Amino acid sequence: MTASEEDPVEVQEPSAIDSEMVPDSIRDSLTSSIRSAPRRFSSWTSGKVRSSGSWVKGGITRFIGFFRNPVANSRQAASQIRTRSKSGWRQLRREMDSLTWVQLIGVIAVFALFLIIPLLSVVWTSFTDSDTGVFTLQHFIRLFNDSNIWPWVYNPVTGNTDFFANLTPAIYDPDLNLLVIYGWDLGGVLNSIYVAILVTIFSVILGVFFAFIVARYDFFGKKVIRTLLIFPILATPFVGAIGIKEFLGADGFINKLFEPIRDILNMVLLPLGAPIPAIWLRGLAAIIFVQSLSFFSLVYLNAYSSFMSIDPSLEEQAENLGAQGLGLFRSVTFPLAMPGVQAGAILTFILSIEDLGTPIVFQDHVSARNTLAFQVFNNVATQAGGLDPKGPTIGILLLVFALVGFMAIRKYTALRSYDSGTKGGQWNPRTRRISRKATTLLYCLLVPLLFLALIPQVSVIVLSFAGTWSTDSLLPDVWTLDNYQVLWAYPDVTQSIYLTLIYGAIATVVIVLLGASAAYLIARRDIPGKTALDLLVTSPIALPGIVIATGYFTLFYNTPIFPVGGPAFLIIMSYTVRKFPFTVRAAYAGLMSTPVVLEEASQNLGASRNRTFFKITMPLIGVSVLAGSLLSYVYSVSEVSTSLILGSVGREQAPMTFWTAEILDMTGQYGGANNAACLGVLMMALQMAVITVTTKILGARSSAITGI
Amino acid sequence: MVEIRLENLRKTFGEVVATDEVTMVLEEGELSTLLGPSGCGKTTLLRLIAGFYVPDRGTIHFDDKEVTGVPPHKRNTGMCFQNYALWPHMTVADNVSYGLKLKRVDGMKYTKGAIEKRVNTALGLVHMEELGKRHIHQLSGGQQQRVALARALVIEPGVLLLDEPLSNLDAKLRLEMREEIMRIQSELSITTVYVTHDQHEALSISDRVAVMDLGYVQQFASPREIYSDPQTVFVADFIGQCTFLDGVIQSVGEYIDVTLPDGQAIKGRTTIEGYPFEKGEAVKCAFRPEDLHLQQMDPSDNKITGKVTRTIYIGNGLEVYFEVGGVSAQSLLDPDLDMKAGDSITLFAPHREVMVLPLGGVEALRKVPGHPMATGKMPSMASNV
Numbered sequence A: 001m002t003a004s005e006e007d008p009v010e011v012q013e014p015s016a017i018d019s020e021m022v023p024d025s026i027r028d029s030l031t032s033s034i035r036s037a038p039r040r041f042s043s044w045t046s047g048k049v050r051s052s053g054s055w056v057k058g059g060i061t062r063f064i065g066f067f068r069n070p071v072a073n074s075r076q077a078a079s080q081i082r083t084r085s086k087s088g089w090r091q092l093r094r095e096m097d098s099l100t101w102v103q104l105i106g107v108i109a110v111f112a113l114f115l116i117i118p119l120l121s122v123v124w125t126s127f128t129d130s131d132t133g134v135f136t137l138q139h140f141i142r143l144f145n146d147s148n149i150w151p152w153v154y155n156p157v158t159g160n161t162d163f164f165a166n167l168t169p170a171i172y173d174p175d176l177n178l179l180v181i182y183g184w185d186l187g188g189v190l191n192s193i194y195v196a197i198l199v200t201i202f203s204v205i206l207g208v209f210f211a212f213i214v215a216r217y218d219f220f221g222k223k224v225i226r227t228l229l230i231f232p233i234l235a236t237p238f239v240g241a242i243g244i245k246e247f248l249g250a251d252g253f254i255n256k257l258f259e260p261i262r263d264i265l266n267m268v269l270l271p272l273g274a275p276i277p278a279i280w281l282r283g284l285a286a287i288i289f290v291q292s293l294s295f296f297s298l299v300y301l302n303a304y305s306s307f308m309s310i311d312p313s314l315e316e317q318a319e320n321l322g323a324q325g326l327g328l329f330r331s332v333t334f335p336l337a338m339p340g341v342q343a344g345a346i347l348t349f350i351l352s353i354e355d356l357g358t359p360i361v362f363q364d365h366v367s368a369r370n371t372l373a374f375q376v377f378n379n380v381a382t383q384a385g386g387l388d389p390k391g392p393t394i395g396i397l398l399l400v401f402a403l404v405g406f407m408a409i410r411k412y413t414a415l416r417s418y419d420s421g422t423k424g425g426q427w428n429p430r431t432r433r434i435s436r437k438a439t440t441l442l443y444c445l446l447v448p449l450l451f452l453a454l455i456p457q458v459s460v461i462v463l464s465f466a467g468t469w470s471t472d473s474l475l476p477d478v479w480t481l482d483n484y485q486v487l488w489a490y491p492d493v494t495q496s497i498y499l500t501l502i503y504g505a506i507a508t509v510v511i512v513l514l515g516a517s518a519a520y521l522i523a524r525r526d527i528p529g530k531t532a533l534d535l536l537v538t539s540p541i542a543l544p545g546i547v548i549a550t551g552y553f554t555l556f557y558n559t560p561i562f563p564v565g566g567p568a569f570l571i572i573m574s575y576t577v578r579k580f581p582f583t584v585r586a587a588y589a590g591l592m593s594t595p596v597v598l599e600e601a602s603q604n605l606g607a608s609r610n611r612t613f614f615k616i617t618m619p620l621i622g623v624s625v626l627a628g629s630l631l632s633y634v635y636s637v638s639e640v641s642t643s644l645i646l647g648s649v650g651r652e653q654a655p656m657t658f659w660t661a662e663i664l665d666m667t668g669q670y671g672g673a674n675n676a677a678c679l680g681v682l683m684m685a686l687q688m689a690v691i692t693v694t695t696k697i698l699g700a701r702s703s704a705i706t707g708i
Numbered sequence B: 001m002v003e004i005r006l007e008n009l010r011k012t013f014g015e016v017v018a019t020d021e022v023t024m025v026l027e028e029g030e031l032s033t034l035l036g037p038s039g040c041g042k043t044t045l046l047r048l049i050a051g052f053y054v055p056d057r058g059t060i061h062f063d064d065k066e067v068t069g070v071p072p073h074k075r076n077t078g079m080c081f082q083n084y085a086l087w088p089h090m091t092v093a094d095n096v097s098y099g100l101k102l103k104r105v106d107g108m109k110y111t112k113g114a115i116e117k118r119v120n121t122a123l124g125l126v127h128m129e130e131l132g133k134r135h136i137h138q139l140s141g142g143q144q145q146r147v148a149l150a151r152a153l154v155i156e157p158g159v160l161l162l163d164e165p166l167s168n169l170d171a172k173l174r175l176e177m178r179e180e181i182m183r184i185q186s187e188l189s190i191t192t193v194y195v196t197h198d199q200h201e202a203l204s205i206s207d208r209v210a211v212m213d214l215g216y217v218q219q220f221a222s223p224r225e226i227y228s229d230p231q232t233v234f235v236a237d238f239i240g241q242c243t244f245l246d247g248v249i250q251s252v253g254e255y256i257d258v259t260l261p262d263g264q265a266i267k268g269r270t271t272i273e274g275y276p277f278e279k280g281e282a283v284k285c286a287f288r289p290e291d292l293h294l295q296q297m298d299p300s301d302n303k304i305t306g307k308v309t310r311t312i313y314i315g316n317g318l319e320v321y322f323e324v325g326g327v328s329a330q331s332l333l334d335p336d337l338d339m340k341a342g343d344s345i346t347l348f349a350p351h352r353e354v355m356v357l358p359l360g361g362v363e364a365l366r367k368v369p370g371h372p373m374a375t376g377k378m379p380s381m382a383s384n385v
């Protein structure tokens, strides 16, 4: 369009227009955009990426120093990232489309190399003869002849099938009046399954209860309760188990706490021959207890966001038709919240079955060792040189359970992934104020439950500050900070803290670079194979870390990227792959709640797709990506299963969780539960800080994202 | 200013044919409306022009330049989205200046001062000059609408595209903004395509209206022509009120003789120049309520007799519904008339007030020699004038 007199926007003469225009050099546009945009959110985003670029550089240089023998491949990978962040930023803004390609290929390459192929190699190892490479089911047959794995073992001598299970779940010691509960021991496969089922049931009951109360009722102190309920999210069962193990002992806190009550009651009951015993949870029973108290938060979060997203008019309509109370809950509310509850439940099942940390803490009882996760660990981590196919073979069993569960989750979560997009207007969720009397009643229920739910955290904290602790005292006799000396008593431990932070940070940077792009492709571009990509990048949430780590052993051990004693690079890659879904899902949710027209309006005004991505899309979803990446970071730092397995072959490069397990196992001045608890507290403090920041940034949306 | 030429456009989404066989010329500086019921393909057509979709078939020209495959950001169109699509993370001024900052003319870009000046001018144009510093969520619906308009106008687009821009506003604001859009459009005389499903809006602001149904443009003509000479049954029905009586052609001359099923004879005119009516062809006779009169003007006037079923007093007239051969017909008569259900009624309509329309909608138009529906080509210049 040219200038004309009648055109009010275009009042200048052509010569005047010329003076309004300046040559468009790239440097100018860069500097002017830097100069003109400081207060804007968009510049914040580009600044963030920029600074994380230089962060990567610095981090990489420092990180390289830790390699005893700098590894060619990882150096190459590092220099790739460095080149990209240094010279690439300019092209990045102009050439987003080509960069999208690079990142798509990047995502696929990373996932192929560090997830798919390792898993396939596990499959390969477990189905082939290690000498001849011929297909065989021998490993599975041998597995099912191992009474630690499977209770019915065929005895070729007698021709009978022997049954090796321990069906006595508890022993009572009348002298001490002590009931030791450890659960039925049916061999690894059945143990893992029934433990996971019980954990799921307990988690659902506890999680749905808390979610319903918090989502539907207003009462005095609700804010406090909600805040307290954030803590269980931090509980990696591993850390919690360290504390709980001490608390659940024969002379532990719990038994001490109830001793007075028990004594009083037993004055009556003892003559009747049925005294209430002290209870000591060991083995599988302890695992069930710990995992339930950790994983219920997953159900809680998922159920909570489901309850909050139920259109109140649906419930009101039911009430209008005469439903109320429990009937209303059963007929309308719960079914509507079901997808969320199911997703949380299935996730709990998977995580319980693959959890390695808890069995390790409770391995002093044989039944805890008879779990699939522990068996894999035992067979992989200890003999890294020549790998026994037994580990991978057990891993396959785990993988099958996990994959089935993952497919089920996809089915249920697909139902609600468009929640924010389709429901249009906002409504106020139905909360009801309850009377003072009802509040009191509620607290009578809530306080014991909350106490239970917070035992993992509280016990770890108490333990870390405990000095001498005589057996008949409820609380430690002496409180002390001395336990924390463990943090700098061993150079390896001190370094592991530093390393853990760096590993997590590098993994998170890679996750953000690839994850935002993957989410964008899935949400916005109509590319073939989109569903497969989506499946690929969200599946690690369900894939057992120990199996992935096993794959790293079968595939990479004794190669340049996994030299003997140098697992650092693979630890980072395992964090990257395993914690990828948090960022992708957050970014995806952000994109889903951002109307596409906002991007189209930008294109319409002359912005290319790339520019639109950086100027419009990224600022709008930046907060979501940030939140997701913080979660990825938190869960990277507290990752247990791959850390323990990979760390065991390179102790100088092992992360914090590995050393927590080591210290727990050590004897001497700086060893044992109290010192391990210090590392646990450090971990929880770190997680708490990050979660607090996330919740601050995201407000109410955080629950929708932290909940898988 | 830009002339838009659409030739034989088709766009499908999987099985759904969103729009098909669209051939039309939108002239320089003209305000054209796409009018039709929801789902008829208006938005699809607009987005084809904006470049958000690539057509399955057909071409789009801006002047002599083909833009069919050109990406949206290179088309220099200014679009107002139905929900405004203002960026919540930017202020009003940032929203409006966004396009200017990107605009390059011969490799030159606007200076900061020039951008500021133009943003102010554009905001002034929509009476928003005071509110540049505001954030989007601090604006009312009408104000957001204005910002969206300013944002589209400030880049001096060759084409202005408006997708139901007023549908979210209340009635009063809608009238105001309608005036505003007409004022700005005629001041700047930008070729404008305006999408709406509201026939009053379409008739009152447009130079020409394209009535759409089922993805087809049924008729593209001035509002007057659309109302007085609808070319399909759908157009006659969609614009204003209309009564349709089935009939069969007796003879074709200056007027067309039609026999109704109950034996009444009706004479009417055709609205489609060049349509080859044939004796014995089933057609519809259409007439507007205001074209039926109680008095006979001319002895040859059509005479229609029926039984009154219902009357509605609407102040400036009396709507009389009556039954003719099992069909409900509508007339608008003198408000003082005393008439009630059950009365029998005889009304008169001059020959030129009765429209004889072929059945079959756009299919029928294919029989008209030279019609774009028949050729898939631009109408010749002669029929365009």
Ligand SMILES: Nc1ncnc2c1ncn2[C@@H]1O[C@H](COP(=O)(O)OP(=O)(O)O)[C@@H](O)[C@H]1O
Pocket (backbone or CB within 6 Å): B013, B016, B017, B018, B019, B036, B037, B038, B039, B040, B041, B042, B043, B044, B045
């Ligand atoms: N992106 C799309 N995907 C699938 N179908 C679509 C899409 N956009 C429009 N349609 C379909 O095409 C038809 C025309 O839609 P649209 O152009 O939006 O109609 P209008 O704007 O006139 O209401 C409708 O049947 C609609 O369902």
Ligand SMILES: [Mg+2]
Pocket (backbone or CB within 6 Å): B042, B043, B044
């Ligand atoms: Mg539409």
